[in-house]
Amino acid sequence: MIIEIKSLNEPGVEVYGSLTEAQLRNRLDPERGIFIAESPKVIAVALDAGYEPLSLLCERRHITGDAAPIIARCGDIPVYTGERELLASLTGYTLTRGVLCAMRRPLPLPVEEVCREARRVVVIDGVTDTTNIGAIFRSAAALGIDAVLLTPTSCDPLNRRAVRVSMGSVFLVPWTWLEQPIQSLNSLGFKTVAMALTDRSVPIDDPALCAEPRLAIIMGTEGDGLAQDTIHQADYVARIPMQHGVDSLNVAAAAAVAFWQLRPQG
Numbered sequence: 001m002i003i004e005i006k007s008l009n010e011p012g013v014e015v016y017g018s019l020t021e022a023q024l025r026n027r028l029d030p031e032r033g034i035f036i037a038e039s040p041k042v043i044a045v046a047l048d049a050g051y052e053p054l055s056l057l058c059e060r061r062h063i064t065g066d067a068a069p070i071i072a073r074c075g076d077i078p079v080y081t082g083e084r085e086l087l088a089s090l091t092g093y094t095l096t097r098g099v100l101c102a103m104r105r106p107l108p109l110p111v112e113e114v115c116r117e118a119r120r121v122v123v124i125d126g127v128t129d130t131t132n133i134g135a136i137f138r139s140a141a142a143l144g145i146d147a148v149l150l151t152p153t154s155c156d157p158l159n160r161r162a163v164r165v166s167m168g169s170v171f172l173v174p175w176t177w178l179e180q181p182i183q184s185l186n187s188l189g190f191k192t193v194a195m196a197l198t199d200r201s202v203p204i205d206d207p208a209l210c211a212e213p214r215l216a217i218i219m220g221t222e223g224d225g226l227a228q229d230t231i232h233q234a235d236y237v238a239r240i241p242m243q244h245g246v247d248s249l250n251v252a253a254a255a256a257v258a259f260w261q262l263r264p265q266g
Contacts, residue, residue, distance in 0.1 A: 033105030035158035045168030062098035118146035134165025135252035143259035194234035
C-alpha cells in the first residue's frame with residue numbers, strides 16, 4: 001500500500017522522525033516496542049530471521065528499484081514515500097539505499113534459553129557506543145559466538161546505527177539482557193574470562209582457556225574497562241599480547257581477536 005506523504009505530520013511516519021530510540025523501545029509496554037532497520041540488505045536479513053515488518057519509508061525512485069524485493073516480501077503494509085529531501089528532513093539523515101523499515105521488537109528471551117546449547121558466549125558489560133555494539137555483533141556472528149548477553153548499562157543492539165553497523169548480524173546471533181550478576185553464569189555451566197590488563201592476566205592463548213567446554217568472554221567499556229569487582233569475580237582474566245608499546249585495543253577490535261582465539265577446540 002503506497003502512501004505519498006507531503007508533510008512531516010502525516011499519521012504513521014512519526015516512528016521515523018519524531019520518536020526517540022527510548023520511545024521506540026517502549027519499556028513500559030514491551031509488546032509494542034519498535035525498532036528501525038535501514039537498507040534493503042539489512043531489512044532482508046531481519047525478514048529472513050522472522051522479524052515482523054510494520055511499515056516502510058522509501059524514496060520514490062527505489063520503489064521499483066532496490067526496495068522492490070523488500071516491498072514484495074512485506075505484504076500489505078504501509079509504504080510511505082516522497083521526495084528525497086522531504087524524507088531526509090523527516091529522519092534527520094539521508095536514507096541509506098533509500099529505505100527504512102519499522103519492525104516489531106521481539107520480547108527478550110530468558111538467559112537460560114539463549115545459552116542452552118551455547119559453548120561460547122560474550123558478555124557486553126557497559127558498552128554504550130552504538131558503533132562498537134554493531135561491530136561486536138558482526139564479529140560474534142562471523143567468528144562462532146553462540147550468544148550475546150548485554151548488561152543493562154550497555155547500548156541497545158536494536159538501535160538503528162548498531163543494526164546498520166552490524167550489517168544485520170544482530171538478527172543472526174541469539175541475544176538477551178543479563179539482569180543478574182555475571183557470576184550467575186557459573187550456574188549454567190560457564191567459566192568466565194574477563195578481558196583486562198591486571199597482574200593476574202594470562203595470555204589469551206593460554207591452553208586452559210581454549211580447553212574450557214563452555215566459556216563466557218566478558219568485554220568492558222570503551223574507556224574505563226571492566227569494573228574491579230567483575231574482574232575479581234571472573235574465573236580467568238586474560239590479555240591480548242601487544243607490541244610496539246600499544247597497551248590496548250578498541251573494544252570491538254579486542255572482541256574480534258578474543259572470539260577467534262577462544263573458539264572451542266574440537
